[in-house]
Amino acid sequence: xxxxxxxxxxxxxxxxxxxxxxxxxxxxxxxxxxxxxxxxxxxxxxxxxxxxxxxxxxxxxxxxxxxxxxxxxxxxxxxxxxxxxxxxxxxxxxxxxxxxxxxxxxxxxxxxxxxxxxxxxxxxxxxxxxxxxxxxxxxxxxxxxxxxxxxxxxxxxxxxxxxxxxxxxxxxxxxxxxxxxxxxxxxxxxxxxxxxxxxxxxxxxxxxxxxxxxxxxxxxxxxxxxxxxxxxxxxxxxxxxxxxxxxxxxxxxxxxxxxxxxxxxxxxxxxxxxxxxxxxxxxxxxxxxxxxxxxxxxxxxxxxxxxxxxxxxxxxxxxxxxxxxxxxxxxxxxxxxxxxxxxxxxxxxxxxxxxxxxxxxxxxxxx
Numbered sequence: 001x002x003x004x005x006x007x008x009x010x011x012x013x014x015x016x017x018x019x020x021x022x023x024x025x026x027x028x029x030x031x032x033x034x035x036x037x038x039x040x041x042x043x044x045x046x047x048x049x050x051x052x053x054x055x056x057x058x059x060x061x062x063x064x065x066x067x068x069x070x071x072x073x074x075x076x077x078x079x080x081x082x083x084x085x086x087x088x089x090x091x092x093x094x095x096x097x098x099x100x101x102x103x104x105x106x107x108x109x110x111x112x113x114x115x116x117x118x119x120x121x122x123x124x125x126x127x128x129x130x131x132x133x134x135x136x137x138x139x140x141x142x143x144x145x146x147x148x149x150x151x152x153x154x155x156x157x158x159x160x161x162x163x164x165x166x167x168x169x170x171x172x173x174x175x176x177x178x179x180x181x182x183x184x185x186x187x188x189x190x191x192x193x194x195x196x197x198x199x200x201x202x203x204x205x206x207x208x209x210x211x212x213x214x215x216x217x218x219x220x221x222x223x224x225x226x227x228x229x230x231x232x233x234x235x236x237x238x239x240x241x242x243x244x245x246x247x248x249x250x251x252x253x254x255x256x257x258x259x260x261x262x263x264x265x266x267x268x269x270x271x272x273x274x275x276x277x278x279x280x281x282x283x284x285x286x287x288x289x290x291x292x293x294x295x296x297x298x299x300x301x302x303x304x305x306x307x308x309x310x311x312x313x314x315x316x317x318x319x320x321x322x323x324x325x326x327x328x329x330x331x332x333x334x335x336x337x338x339x340x341x342x343x344x345x346x347x348x349x350x351x352x353x354x355x356x357x358x359x360x361x362x363x364x365x366x367x
Contacts (some may be wrong), residue, residue: 041285085254087210145366147330152357157254163189167338177358181205193241201360208253226263235269249278258285267291306336315345
């Protein structure tokens, strides 16, 4: 028994040693396989990330940052820093709230006194009757409007100088109603009128004579020396290009809008082709209010410009001013331009409009 045991013992030890080596090899192979798979996966992921990363951007923290950067690049290309979108006047810095016109009764009383003075008493009744017809006139509706303090205040935000697809898309992406005012087509922006046609609402940004300091006038800008026939033809062209538009506001125009003769010609043509004028108020001497009364048209005027400075805090503060006016009077009109910073502020300031209703111009409560 002892001899047999001694013979078998060495064989058993040898077998156990072989099993241990096989296990070690298998474990090593398994670890190597996992390491290889992990390396392959990492390489594949890195290659995909490299493929998806834009060549002109080395590092981006997020997709949003990338989109913002691309938008910045676009606006830098489209905006020429040497050229202002608008003529700059001191009036741009002022919030405007037009003073209420005289009431109907006061106007009637004044005319009665004038008639009595010249001893034409029989005409009093006729004058009163004629004035009463104006009770429902478009012009007087504004002076009679009183905010009830209960309904939501309205805010009209206009973006002037719209002329390209990218500008239009950026404004639509703001996320609430914004009025787009399109420049008439020229060689520089031949498709501006076509871009407006599929929108639920649009305006025309009508170029008018600025001061001599302004060096970038649009082609076919209206001048105070133009004849009625010339102005009428220009308005007729706008009607052809923008068949669905009703409202037009002035692009620049500090010289034109204070000239009574020129504005009279313009309002005659606007009324003929069913347009309503919105006063951008580039001059405190504007006679738009007087012409609106003469031609029995609504008087619409902006309250504030929001982007005289292309700074985030400035633009947002100007928007807050417009909101404050709206809450006090029931409505407000704010004008801006398609600058990247303006679009960014409007997009990121939706929370400030809580309790207000962004509207198109044709939804103003006094119209």
